[in-house]
Amino acid sequence: MADDHGARDVVSAGQSARSVAVPVSASQETSVSPGLGVIAPDRFENPGIPPHQPRVTDLDPKKEKRAERTVYTLFYLSLAGSVFAIAAYFGFPIEENNIASTRMNNLMIGIGISLALLAIGIAAVHWGKALMPEEEMIDHRHPVIGSPATRARAVEIFDQANKESGLGRRSLLRNSLIGALVAFPLPAIVLFRDLYPGNQEDPVSALSHTMWKEGVRLTRDPSGTPIRASEVTLGSAFHVIPEGLDESEHYLEEKAKAAVLLMRLRPDELNEIEERKSWSYDGIVAYSKICTHVGCPVALYEQITHHLLCPCHQSQFDVTNHCEVIFGPAARPLPQLPIAVDDEGYLIAQSDFTEPVGPSFWERASVNDN
Numbered sequence: 001m002a003d004d005h006g007a008r009d010v011v012s013a014g015q016s017a018r019s020v021a022v023p024v025s026a027s028q029e030t031s032v033s034p035g036l037g038v039i040a041p042d043r044f045e046n047p048g049i050p051p052h053q054p055r056v057t058d059l060d061p062k063k064e065k066r067a068e069r070t071v072y073t074l075f076y077l078s079l080a081g082s083v084f085a086i087a088a089y090f091g092f093p094i095e096e097n098n099i100a101s102t103r104m105n106n107l108m109i110g111i112g113i114s115l116a117l118l119a120i121g122i123a124a125v126h127w128g129k130a131l132m133p134e135e136e137m138i139d140h141r142h143p144v145i146g147s148p149a150t151r152a153r154a155v156e157i158f159d160q161a162n163k164e165s166g167l168g169r170r171s172l173l174r175n176s177l178i179g180a181l182v183a184f185p186l187p188a189i190v191l192f193r194d195l196y197p198g199n200q201e202d203p204v205s206a207l208s209h210t211m212w213k214e215g216v217r218l219t220r221d222p223s224g225t226p227i228r229a230s231e232v233t234l235g236s237a238f239h240v241i242p243e244g245l246d247e248s249e250h251y252l253e254e255k256a257k258a259a260v261l262l263m264r265l266r267p268d269e270l271n272e273i274e275e276r277k278s279w280s281y282d283g284i285v286a287y288s289k290i291c292t293h294v295g296c297p298v299a300l301y302e303q304i305t306h307h308l309l310c311p312c313h314q315s316q317f318d319v320t321n322h323c324e325v326i327f328g329p330a331a332r333p334l335p336q337l338p339i340a341v342d343d344e345g346y347l348i349a350q351s352d353f354t355e356p357v358g359p360s361f362w363e364r365a366s367v368n369d370n
């Protein structure tokens with residue numbers, strides 16, 4: 001701004017025929033004829049502050065009272081939403097192997113928390129718009145110094161805010177607000193309680209093992225039909241679960257760890273390291289379907305390139321090279337399941353995975369072990 005004004009002054013003062021220097025910027029100067037210098041007028045004039053329009057709640061005490069009622073009703077509604085979320089947690093428990101109960105539990109808790117948040121938000125906005133003083137104020141900038149006078153003024157402002165918001169006077173508003181704010185975090189405390197393992201299996205051990213063990217047949221997902229090696233043709237891919245999964249006590253948890261992808265390549269396409277040559281059967285290989293990034297199912301197989309693709313964040317794994325990561329955020333290859341064939345020609349596991357499947361976790365020995 002200072003430069004613009006300087007330029008304007010120089011040009012308007014230079015009414016003689018000679019050229020005058022116009023400082024375009026501090027680092028650059030140019031000469032123009034004063035006859036070409038145009039001083040643009042300000043395009044807008046400051047319209048100033050519009051006249052104050054009082055609101056209905058400023059003019060009519062009944063409407064003010066009604067607005068106050070609306071606000072504390074909303075705070076109570078929020079409180080009710082929080083209590084409902086807690087009640088829903090217990091009233092709609094998640095039952096084992098029952099997806100509908102999980103949906104209902106999430107739905108009811110979600111309704112309670114949404115209601116609590118929404119009602120607090122609407123109440124706060126309505127309070128500000130309908131009840132707090134509506135004045136245009138100009139707050140001049142001042143140095144940020146915590147002098148005694150500034151602190152005294154701050155106290156004065158708090159006092160004023162207290163008077164204007166009516167927190168001291170309107171006890172119903174204050175109490176309902178406190179109630180709503182105190183109740184709002186309670187559903188989170190109840191929900192996070194579930195993160196504590198309690199009497200359940202040690203989470204590290206639970207994450208380190210799956211249902212696979214020596215002799216367990218590989219079966220189709222979801223029918224559970226065992227798979228013969230002869231059925232796995234070149235280029236095909238099978239979604240696989242362990243035999244007996246449907247009888248498991250924790251069906252979903254076990255499936256989330258044990259899901260496997262089965263593919264057949266030409267044996268000469270596999271670059272198998274010496275220790276793993278016995279883990280495949282005639283070009284048939286089995287890898288964990290759980291992405292090592294954050295655990296999505298790696299569901300896409302490109303049979304020309306033999307790449308597996310995780311649709312969540314596009315990690316790609318190369319089946320020909322022990323599913324090493326060739327693209328994306330995954331940090332580790334997909335764990336391989338050692339397989340063999342039983343007397344009847346069905347594919348079976350030789351053992352469990354030799355490393356934890358899925359994303360890394362703190363207690364995992366190393367993020368790069370194979």
Ligand code: FES
Nearest residue numbers: 291293294310313
């Ligand atoms: S979960 Fe697979 S790439 Fe993120």
